[in-house]
Amino acid sequence: MDAPPVPDAALHGLLPAPPAATDWAEVAERLRGDPAGSRREYYWLVMRGPDDLARELLRDERYFDAWSGAESEAALLRIAARRGLAALALLLHAAERHGLVTALAPFRDAAVARVMVGALDGDSARADQARVWFMCHGRDAAVFVVPDALRDPGPERDRAGRALALIARVHGVRCVVAAAREYGAEAAAAVEALGLDPLLQCPDPPPEPDEAFVRERLPRVLLRGRAAALPVPAVRALVTMLRMSTVEEPYGGCEQVLPRLDRASLADLAWALYEHRDRADGRWAAPDVRYALQRLGDGRTAARLAREMGGWDGAAVPPGAGHEAVEVLAVMAPDDAPAHLDRLARTAAAAELRAAARDRLGTAARVRGLTPEQLADRLVPRLGPDAPADDVRAVLAEQAGRLEEAMLSGRSWAVDEFREVLVAHPLLGRLARRLVWSASPPGPDGSAAFRVLDDGAFADVRGVPFVPPEGARITLPHPVRLDGAEAWADVFAGHAVSQPFAQLARPAHVLTDGERASVSLGRLRGTRVPTGRIVALTARGWSLPAPPLRMVRQRQLHRTTPDGHALMVTFEPGIHVRHPHRYAEQELHAVLLVGARQARWGDVDPVAVSELLTALTTDPTPPAVQNPKAET
Template identity: 35%
Template sequence: MAGSGPNSAGGAGGRAEAVGIVAAMLAVDPLVSALPARVPAVVPWAEPALLPQILLAGGGALPAEAVRHVLTVLALSKPGDVYPGLEVLTAHCTADSLAAFAWGLFEQWRLVGMPPKESWALHALGWLGDDDTVRRLTPVLRAWPGEGAHHRAVEGLAVLAEIGTEVALTHLHGISQRVPFKALKQRAREKIAEVAEGLGLTGEQLGDRLVPDLGLDADGSTVIDYGPRQFTVGFDEQLRPCVRDADGRQRKALPAPGAKDDPELAPAERKRFAALKKDVRAVGAEQVRRLEAAMVAQRSWTVREFQELFVAHPLVGHLVRRLVWLAESGGVVTAFRVTEDRTFAGADDGELTLPEDVRVRVAHPLHLGGDLPAWSAVFAGQGILQPFPQLGRPVHRLTGEEAAGHRLTRFEGASVPVGKLLGLTRRGWERGEPQDAGVERWFHRRVDDDRHVVIGLDEGIAVGALDVFPDQTFAQVWLDSAPGDYWPGRGYPLRFGDLDPVVASEILADLTEVTAG
C-alpha cells in the first residue's frame, strides 16, 4: 500500500501534468456533457492513501486530489458505457501502475464486504487490468459461487472478457470447461460463445487459438537477462523449466540476482521467470485436458491448423510429440507421430508427408488395432512419457445384450461413495438438477444434443449436505434423450450399440472405475 505522501507528482512539471490530466478528464468537452446531474462522492473505503500510486508516463505520480478525480471517473463508468475521461487517464499514466491501482481498489472493496453500489471497483479491473490481474482474479472468481457470491462471479466473467487478452480469454475458456459450479460454467461458456461468434469460430476452435505462447521464442525458450548475465530458459517434454547459462551449461535452477547484476533489471526478470513457470504449469495442465477430451470426442483439424496451432506452438508442441496421431483422407487412415525436428514419422520411423486434404486427430487405441503394440514399443524404446493415458489406455466393449438395449445393468446396484461419484465431473459428467428437498437424483454425461447417459441415484445427493447420503446406489444406468428420472413404463428407443465405439469405451471406462471396489 502507498501512503498519501508518495501520491504526488514529482516537481513542478509533474504537478502541472497532473493538473492537466485532471482538467482533461473532467472539464473539457465532450466529457462535461457525459457528467450526470449528481456526481458520485468518493467512498470512504477508497482513500487514496490506502491505494497504490498511479504513475505518470512522463515521471512522478498523481497527487491524492487527482486520484480522487480518478475514482470519480471510475464510479461514473459502467460496463459497456465507460466515462470518456478514462481514455485520458490511460493515455497519460503507465499501464502497470493503473493495473496495480485497480487491484488495490478491488481489494479494498472486498474488505468492506463488496457493496453492490460500488461494484465499479470490480469492473475497474476490466478497464485497467492486465494479464497479472487475470491470474490473480481467476481463483477468486472460481471460489465465489461456493461463498454465496455467484452474481459477483458472473460479473467477474465480464471483467475477463473486457480485459480481452489471450491470457484473459484462456482463463475464461478454462472456467467454461472446468469449474465445479454449473451455473458459472454455463455463463462462461456463453461469454466464450459470444467472443467466438464475433470471430466466426466455435468455442472449441477459439480455445485452440487462445493458447498463449507466453512470450516464448519459436523453439520454446526465452532469455532471462540480469544485465551482466543472461540465462536461456526452455522447457522439457513434461514442461519442466531447463536453465542454461551463456556458455550452454545446464543449471539446476535460475540463480538469485547477485551484487554485480543490474539492481532493477535482475529482480524484475526473476519475477518474470516465476510468473512464467506458473503460467506454463497452468497452460500445460489445461492443454493436456483439452487434448484428451479431443481424443474422446474425435475432434479433427486440417493439416494447416495442426501445423500452426499445435506442432509450431512453443508449448503445445511438447505435448504433441508425446502422442500418436491419425491422418485421414478418402477413408485411408495413417497413424504417425511428430518428431523432435517437427517432421512426421510412422511406427517404422520412416518420414511421412501429410497431403493438404487430410484431417488430423488424436488416435484412440481402438483406432490403432493391430498396430498398437508397435507404437507402444516405439514410445517405450525412446522413453517418451505420454501426457495422459493413450497407448496404455484401457479399452472396453459392450456386450451383445448391452449393445441391443438402453441399459447397462452390469453397473446397477453398485454402491459408490458420494465423493468418488463427484470425481466423475472431472471427466465430463454433470450433476442433475435439484428436485424435491434439494436432492439431485441423477448424474449424466452428454453424448450429443439428443443423447445422454444417465445414472439414477438412490437416495440422491443432498445439495450443500453431502454427508446426509454418503453412499449412492446406482438404481439404473440408461441412455436417454435428456437427463431426468427413469420411468419403467416408458419406451426407451435409443440403443447403446448406436454409440461410436470410442464413446462407448470411455463411458464404460468411467463407470468401471467409479464402481470398482
C-alpha cells in the same frame, strides 16, 4: 447486397438452403395460402427470391410473429442486410413485440427511435444495443428524441432525457441543441436548460471517499511520465469521478483527466479499488468498480482478475456475475484476454463462469476466422529453453488435458495445421511425439495410425515413413477406434516414451450386439462402487439431481453425452444430502438412455460409451507429466 457473416450454425432450423433452381413463384403461392406453414421457405425466399416477391412477403404482417424467439436474431440480421428498408416493418415488429432490437442498428426514423428509447429500460443486452444506437446516430437520432424529452414529466420524458445525455456525452451538447433547433428557438433553449453537459451529470451529494481511505488504502497515482504524483485531494477527486461512472455511462470528466495520468499507476489504483470494494451486497463488484477495472486495468490487472475468477465458488457466484466479469476481462486487456478466457472456460470452478468464458472466447475466435479450439491452439506460450521448469510443467499439464479432451471429442486438424500449430510448437510438439495419431482417409497402403518422430516426420507402427493423403484430417484416436493398440504400446515402450495421459493404456469397453440394441446396460447391475467415486463424477460433467420433496437421499446420476444422448444411472442406498459419507458404497441398478428420443446404446458414440463405463468402474487418476525438460 450480401448478408453479414452470421454463422450458419446460428440459423438452426432454417438450414439447409433450397436448391438454386427453386421455383420461387411456386413457393410464394404456397406461402400465401398458409402463412404459418414454412418459416424456412419464407426466409430463403426473402434472401434469394426475386425482389418483387420478397417485398410482398416482407409487407405481409401475417408472417411477422414467426420471428419472435431469440434464435431469430441471426436471421433478422441477414434479412436486414439483404433487404434494407423493405425489411423495416418486420424488424420493428420483432423489436416492439419481442425485444429483438439488434437488427435495427443501421435504421434511423421516429419509430426506431421510440423502440430504442424504450429499450433503455430493457434487459442489459437490449439496453446496450440502444445505447450504441444513440451514440452512433448522434444528431440524427436526437432529432427524433427531442419532443419526448420536452413533454410533461414522466417515464417517457426520463428515458428521452437519458438518450439525449448519451448523445451529448459522445457528440457534445451543441450537437443535441442543434437537433432541437429544428423545432424552433424555444425548443433549443429548453434542451439547453436540461443540463446535458457530461460534467454536470453527477449525483448530489457526490460519492466522495473518505480522505483516510485514499491516504492509507490506495496507491500513489503518478502523472504521465512518472515524474510527479497527484496529491491526496486530487486522488480523492479522481476516485469520486470513478465512483460516479459505470461501464455503460462513465462520468464525462474521466476522459479529460485519465490521459494525463500514468497507465501503470492507474491500473494499480483500479486493483486497489477492487480489493477494497464493498462486499456486503454479494456482488462480485459494484458498477463503478467494474468501470475502473475495465477502463484502467492492464495486462497485469487482467492476470490478477483471471486468477481470482478461476477460484470463485460456483455456489457463491450471483446470476449474471460470470458474464459481467468475463466482459470486463475481455475489454480490459484485449491481447491477453483470449488466453485467460481459454483457461477459465476449462478450469473455472463456477459453471456460469465457464459458460461465459466459452461464449466470449467463441466471439474472439470468430473475429479471427477460427474456432475456439483453433484459437486455443495458437494461444499456447512458446517458452524458451531457459524458461522456469515449473512454468514448462504447468503448460504441459494444461495442454495434455486439452489434447485428452480432443481425443474424447473427436476433434480433427488439417495436415498443414497439424504440422504448423502442434508439431512445430516447442511445447505442443513434445506432447505430439508421445501420442498416436490417425489420418482419415487412410494412406495409400490402408494404414491410418502414425506417430511423430523427433525430426517432425511421421512413421507408422513398423517405423515406415507415413505420408497422410491429400485432404486428410488428423485425429487423436481413442483406443476403441485404434486398431493395433498393443503393437503401438510395444513401439512406445521400446523407445522409452511415456504418454502424457492414458491413450494406449486407456480402458476400451466395447458393447455386445445385444447391448447395442438395448436402452439399458445390464452388465453393471449389482456392481458396488465407492460413494466417493459417484460424488467425484459431478466434477466431470455429471449431475446429482435433488431428491423429491421430503426425501433426503440422491439416487440418480444424469449426464448428456457430447453427441446429445441423455443418460441416467440409478443406485442404492443413495447419497444422504446432509451426510454424504454415511454410506461407504453404492450398488448400481440401471444405466439407461432416457428422453423423448427412442435411442439405443448402439446409437451412442462408442468413445462416450467406453468413457461412461470407465467412469463408473474406475477411480479417476491425475495425468502424469514427465520431466518438463525431456524431449521424448
